[in-house]
Amino acid sequence: MIRPGQLSIRHLALIFFSALLLFTGLIAGFAAWQTHSVARSMALHNENAVRSELALAVQRLLDTTHRQASDLALWDETRQQLVQPEYYTHWREHRVYESGLLSDRQTRSGLYGLDGRLLAPDPHPRPMPGTLTPGPSPHDPLLWLANEAGRAVLYATHPVYEDDNRQTLLGHVMIRRDVVATLLAREPQLLARATDISLSVRPGERLAATELLDRLGFVVQPNPDQLRFQSILSQTLLALFALMLAAATLGFVVYNRLLVRPLDRLSEDIDAMQRGHFNPRLSSARPMRISELETIRRSLCDYQLQLRKLHGSLENQNREFHSQARQDVLTGCYNRRAYDEDWEAFRAEVKTAPQGVAYLLFDCDRFKAINDTYGHAKGDRVLTIIAGALTMALRANDRLYRLGGDEFATFLSRTTPVQARQIAQRCESLIEAASFSELGIKEPVGLSIGIAFCEADAIDRVDDLPKQADIAMYAAKQPGRSRIALYGEDTRGTAQTLVASRETHALFQALSEPGMIELHYQAIHSLPGHRIDYYEALARIRDDGELILPAAFLPLVNSRRLETAFDLAVLNQLDADLLSGLLPAGCGISINLSAQSLPHAEVVSQLMQLSRHGDRHPLMLEITETSLITQMNEVRTYLELLRTVGYRIAMDDFGTGYSPLRYLVDLPVDVVKLDISLVSKLAEGNRAAQVVADFARMMSDAGYALVAEGVETPQVLDAVERLGIAQVQGELLGLPRPLAELATPSAAQESVLARAPDRENDPDAVEEGNQEAEQPEQRQAK
Amino acid sequence: MFLLCLLLVLPPSGATAAVVQQTMRPGIPATAEYLAGDRAKPAVLLIHGFQQTREFATVATLARGLNDAGYAVLAPTLSLGIPGRKQSLACEAIHRLGMDDDVAEIARWVAWLKARGHGSIVLFGHSFGSLQGLAYLADKPDPAVRGYLGISLIEARIGGADRAALVSRLQHSVATHKRDLVAHPLSFCRKYLASPESLLSYVRWDQARVLAVLKRPPVPVRLIMGDLDEMAGQNWLGLLQHVQVPMTVIRGANHFMDGEHEFDLLDTALEHLDALKTSPSR
Structure with a gap:
């Protein structure tokens, strides 16, 4: 079974011509077989005819011999010799032949007297028998066969009488002749019909003449006409076959040259084209003899030319697309896709050729604030300038990748930690020298650079470089430290690395698995009296029993743009807490929400669902003032919508952001929460305290409810109370507590005075406070 | 002499015909045809030509004619040394017997006729048979032989x-x-x-010897010759006439007197026989 595609045109040609030859051969063979059959039939017929002719010839020979013996016996001169044999020899050697009674001298004759003896000795080399072989009767003629000197001879005797009445027997005449020689001499036509005629008579054997035919052996001479016919037919068939063979061979050669080879060439060219290889000789190749094939070749040539053009165009486009696909549109440097590909290749390369490699991670400080403050256009320009500066600072073969947002990376081959740090410093210098002020940005734009290095002998750890650089980069972002941090030297060791790694893992796990986010609630007290008005829900992550504070994961949330997902997770957990019933009835809940999350319908939808708890727990939504709100109209719309379902809107961390007054004017804010940086000034008694106090009175006069955050000392509490701010919040009055602890009334109604000694005895509280003190920029996230 | 006669029916004349045989010499019998006739008439002993038999046409026809005329005719076939010869003898056959043997056989047949009661015998011969008959005449012929007729006699x-x-x-x-x-x-x-x-x-037996015998024959002789005899020499008839032998020349006849000349021959032969009746015996 021939599968599709297996049969080539050459095979087809071979099959066709082979079949032609086979068919011709079969016809020739059939003709030869038929001829052979006819020849056999004719040979059999010929043999029968020859046998019949031989039988007739033998009969004629017998008759002739008998007649000749009889004629001799009746011949006058025979009787003369029997009476007066003086000239018997003359009679025997001449007269019998001259008279015509014996036609050939091969036939010998002899006369025997009444005593049965030969009249005279026969001098012939094969003499006649000296005595007459007696027969049954002397008066009967005899014919018999005998072997004489190895030759079969026919003897005939006849009695010779003196008178016609056969009264007086004079003697006998005997003739002898060689059977085969006589037959062939007398029947020359037999020679044309039969060869090797022989007579089988054993020496001493005497056979009756009637057995002659049975003892006669012969080989039928083939019919010359038949032989000629067979020869002509055989030659014709052979010539036909040879002609067909030559024609088939020639046909195959012509077919091969005119069709197969050109088709092979076309097929190879098409295959090459399929593989993307173009045959440059196709257009200059010798024209094909078959017009249709030449048309195909020309078409293929034209098609190939067009295809080459198209291919070249596609290659250029592909290169362009490939380049574009690997290029960051905004900055012109390599994008994340290029980073992924090149990093994989870089890892593979350095593993096969170990060398010192470094991984540099760049992150723009406060870029989010810049972006929020000055808009995306200028943020983009900032990124472009940063990318240009970094590219310029890197070595010629180093590539700069934009991983996302304001984060860039590069990896350096064949380098040392010193060289890597020098490159990083060059990058920092060029960034510092960049003219961001031309963009109207007054704040200094800084760059934190995390460096991770891997020695050649530890190249298997090259995979850890990005993580290590990330840790180093965050170390660089820590305040009061160099903006360039080398992992290992500038980080606090392996423990911190593990923590950072664990926090990242815990964050993503918390986002995907409900229940890991745990809400702690910090009370907001009313003044005077320090009664708890409501609680602010603060997010924590519980990972393997350990509590991860916002300072550890919020930077990750911000850097990875996970605000919405994180806010949704917090809202889900809050919903669960509210459903648990552990919160005291009538106790309000304040929720922190990123301004970036608010325009998202899922967040708004979740907030709407939470509003069902409004009757039991009045809800407040805190929008941080530190974040740049770009979609002001949408935010305002959603806030007004939320107000309709019972939410109160608070401006959180007021005093630390970019456009506080604009937010107050444009957004439906009910409560303003003064940031700790302002509230702490109240206890200083200086001009700054006066400004804050005056600003607070102005806000109060404008109708905003004020909350003083970060009240940590009794002095500040006193100042706030004197100022008339109605509500306070801070460690002095109460630390964030788990939901379970809120269930106890005593805990809920704890007072700042009563708790002050306790707080000092609470190691967790002290630790949390320490952590938040160490990371002031994270306190805003609480 | 031993005679063995076989009677055969001969259709032409209704006369009795018999083949008789005599042993001429040991082992060599010879036959003759005997046509019985009027015993008052002389019997004719008719000798055939060279190498021939009594069956030769000229002889056989003449025999029948004579017999029809009432003459007894004995036509032998000379043996020429061959027992019971029945065939004309080829020239190439072996000839051992000579003229004397032929004359002896004629004598034996004369004797046979005499033994059969024929006291008057006329010797007829054709061609070489005429010569053999003439040789017989020259060698003490039997007295019963009264006449001789040589037909186409040649040497x-x-x-x-x-x-x-x-x-x-x-x-x-x-x-x-x-x-x-x-x-x-x-x-x-x-x-x-x-x-x-x-x-x-x-x-x-050359011409001279023949002419010599003819010049002084012991019995009346007569010759019948054809003037167109191609076997005879050019002057043979003239020589014959020169010796004044009675001779009838048949015009137009050849050596064998065939055709219409058979009748001339017979008439002439009968005339000769008639003439012999009136001639005195020796």
Whole structure:
């Protein structure tokens, strides 16, 4: 079974011509077989005819011999010799032949007297028998066969009488002749019909003449006409076959040259084209003899030319697309896709050729604030300038990748930690020298650079470089430290690395698995009296029993743009807490929400669902003032919508952001929460305290409810109370507590005075406070 | 002499015909046809020509004619040395007997006729048979033989050879007992094969010897010749006439007197027989 595609045109040609030859051969063979059959039939017929002719010839020979013996016996001169044999020899050697009674001298004759003896000795080399072989009767003629000197001879005797009445027997005449020689001499036509005629008579054997035919052996001479016919037919068939063979061979050669080879060439060219290889000789190749094939070749040539053009165009486009696909549109440097590909290749390369490699991670400080403050256009320009500066600072073969947002990376081959740090410093210098002020940005734009290095002998750890650089980069972002941090030297060791790694893992796990986010609630007290008005829900992550504070994961949330997902997770957990019933009835809940999350319908939808708890727990939504709100109209719309379902809107961390007054004017804010940086000034008694106090009175006069955050000392509490701010919040009055602890009334109604000694005895509280003190920029996230 | 007669029915005349046989010499019988006739008339002993038999047409026809005329006719076939010869003898056959043997056989047949009561016998011969009959006449013929009729008589011709030299050579062979067969033209045979003695006996009968016998015949003789006889020599008729032998020349007849000349022959023969009735016996 021939599968599709297996049969080539050459095979087809071979099959066709082979079949032609086979068919011709079969016809020739059939003709030869038929001829052979006819020849056999004719040979059999010929043999029968020859046998019949031989039988007739033998009969004629017998008759002739008998007649000749009889004629001799009746011949006058025979009787003369029997009476007066003086000239018997003359009679025997001449007269019998001259008279015509014996036609050939091969036939010998002899006369025997009444005593049965030969009249005279026969001098012939094969003499006649000296005595007459007696027969049954002397008066009967005899014919018999005998072997004489190895030759079969026919003897005939006849009695010779003196008178016609056969009264007086004079003697006998005997003739002898060689059977085969006589037959062939007398029947020359037999020679044309039969060869090797022989007579089988054993020496001493005497056979009756009637057995002659049975003892006669012969080989039928083939019919010359038949032989000629067979020869002509055989030659014709052979010539036909040879002609067909030559024609088939020639046909195959012509077919091969005119069709197969050109088709092979076309097929190879098409295959090459399929593989993307173009045959440059196709257009200059010798024209094909078959017009249709030449048309195909020309078409293929034209098609190939067009295809080459198209291919070249596609290659250029592909290169362009490939380049574009690997290029960051905004900055012109390599994008994340290029980073992924090149990093994989870089890892593979350095593993096969170990060398010192470094991984540099760049992150723009406060870029989010810049972006929020000055808009995306200028943020983009900032990124472009940063990318240009970094590219310029890197070595010629180093590539700069934009991983996302304001984060860039590069990896350096064949380098040392010193060289890597020098490159990083060059990058920092060029960034510092960049003219961001031309963009109207007054704040200094800084760059934190995390460096991770891997020695050649530890190249298997090259995979850890990005993580290590990330840790180093965050170390660089820590305040009061160099903006360039080398992992290992500038980080606090392996423990911190593990923590950072664990926090990242815990964050993503918390986002995907409900229940890991745990809400702690910090009370907001009313003044005077320090009664708890409501609680602010603060997010924590519980990972393997350990509590991860916002300072550890919020930077990750911000850097990875996970605000919405994180806010949704917090809202889900809050919903669960509210459903648990552990919160005291009538106790309000304040929720922190990123301004970036608010325009998202899922967040708004979740907030709407939470509003069902409004009757039991009045809800407040805190929008941080530190974040740049770009979609002001949408935010305002959603806030007004939320107000309709019972939410109160608070401006959180007021005093630390970019456009506080604009937010107050444009957004439906009910409560303003003064940031700790302002509230702490109240206890200083200086001009700054006066400004804050005056600003607070102005806000109060404008109708905003004020909350003083970060009240940590009794002095500040006193100042706030004197100022008339109605509500306070801070460690002095109460630390964030788990939901379970809120269930106890005593805990809920704890007072700042009563708790002050306790707080000092609470190691967790002290630790949390320490952590938040160490990371002031994270306190805003609480 | 022993006679063995076989009677056969002969359709032409209704007369009795018989083949008689005599043993001429040991082992050699010879036959003759005997046609019985009027015993008052002379019997005719009719001798055939050279190498022929009594069946030869000229002889057989004449025999029938004579018999029809009332004459008893005995027509033998000379044996020529062959037992019971029935066939004309080929020229190339071996001839051992000579003229003397032929004369002896004629004598025996004359005797046979005499023994059969024929006291008057006329010897007829055709061609070489005429010569043999003439030889018989020359050698003490039987008194019963009353007449001789030679038809187309010729001598023993030997072609163009010198007869004297031939005779001399043959005589030498005979004298020296050389028995080798000799082939030589004789009569119409170009190659007559015979023993020297046999050939010599014939060669001696040349024209002169024939004419000599005819000049003084012991019995009345008569010759019947054809003027167109191609076998006869050019002057043979003239020589015959020169010796004044009674001779009838039939115009237009050839050597064999065939055709219409058969009747002339018969008439002439009958005339001769009639003439013999009136002639005195010896």
